[in-house]
Amino acid sequence: KERRRWKSIGGLALGGEAFVTAEGNQVWISDRDNHRVFCVDETLSTVRAAFGGESGDDLAHCDRPGALAASGGRAIVYDSGNQRLLKLELE
Numbered sequence: 001k002e003r004r005r006w007k008s009i010g011g012l013a014l015g016g017e018a019f020v021t022a023e024g025n026q027v028w029i030s031d032r033d034n035h036r037v038f039c040v041d042e043t044l045s046t047v048r049a050a051f052g053g054e055s056g057d058d059l060a061h062c063d064r065p066g067a068l069a070a071s072g073g074r075a076i077v078y079d080s081g082n083q084r085l086l087k088l089e090l091e
Contacts, residue, residue, distance in 0.1 A: 010040055010047035023070040026090075030065035030077055037065050037077050039090060049090050057082045 007014060015033025022028070025042045036052035052062040063081025073090035
């Protein structure tokens with residue numbers, strides 16, 4: 001039974017396609033259409049960190065991030081538009 005549906009998390013609206021993984025009390029989300037990755041708490045209410053936000057190929061941006069995996073405060077994200085892997089870490 002569906003209990004709840006999210007169109008935004010922590011005040012950030014989600015695009016059309018998102019990938020999600022959880023590790024401990026952290027949930028990592030790659031928001032493909034909005035070119036960003038963010039980490040939220042397990043209640044999906046508080047954004048702990050955000051990366052990207054507009055398309056780009058430097059170290060501060062990503063382009064259509066896709067699949068991701070997390071361990072502790074770190075995540076590996078497939079940055080599909082740039083054909084690379086990004087290693088993100090919470091500080």
